[in-house]
Amino acid sequence: MRKTSSTPLQTPTYLSLLLVLLSSLLTTQACKSEPKIDVKTLKVPPSTSASIARGKKLFSSLCVSCHGKEGKGDGPGARALYIKPTNLAAGAYRHGKTPGHLFKVITEGSPTTPLMAPWRHLPEKDRWALTHFVSSLPKKPSQPSNKPK
Numbered sequence: 001m002r003k004t005s006s007t008p009l010q011t012p013t014y015l016s017l018l019l020v021l022l023s024s025l026l027t028t029q030a031c032k033s034e035p036k037i038d039v040k041t042l043k044v045p046p047s048t049s050a051s052i053a054r055g056k057k058l059f060s061s062l063c064v065s066c067h068g069k070e071g072k073g074d075g076p077g078a079r080a081l082y083i084k085p086t087n088l089a090a091g092a093y094r095h096g097k098t099p100g101h102l103f104k105v106i107t108e109g110s111p112t113t114p115l116m117a118p119w120r121h122l123p124e125k126d127r128w129a130l131t132h133f134v135s136s137l138p139k140k141p142s143q144p145s146n147k148p149k
């Protein structure tokens, strides 16, 4: 009979363990909600050929599965997605078209779908490199050969 008396003691231990788990979960959640980027005050570093090249390299390993090699939104994984990845090669953006807007989506993820996940864990320099590469994708209509006279 005496033996069972240890059982009630275990319940609070269990509970406190649960509490510790819960609070650590809550803390990670809190850490995730970092201050949002304000595109208006964001300083956009200049796009250089070195940064575009770096962005291209990162893009071809991290982003092509959905966005496709040329950013057309036709990566092998795109078919399975219920929201199609933006056609970056067409510059058909959904959440703003300045480099600052692109940087914001790359950092924070899409405001409308978790399919475009945040890439906050990448160094800021790499996120800018990706931004510069993505911005370099659409063919500029102002290319001399296309210019109407």
Ligand code: HEC
Residues within 6 Å of the ligand: 059, 062, 063, 064, 065, 066, 067, 077, 081, 083, 084, 085, 086, 088, 092, 093, 094, 095, 096, 102, 105, 106, 110, 111, 112, 113, 115, 116, 117, 119, 130, 131, 134
């Ligand atoms: C799991 C698939 C997936 C991967 C991997 C992915 N994306 Fe996306 N991306 C999407 C989808 C889906 C959208 C469309 C989001 C929307 O409509 O809001 C999108 C949208 C975007 C946009 C455009 C936002 C706009 O305004 O339309 C940019 C820029 C972008 N992704 C960059 C990247 C970069 C850079 C990477 C790699 C670091 C990447 N994505 C990896 C699925 C993905």
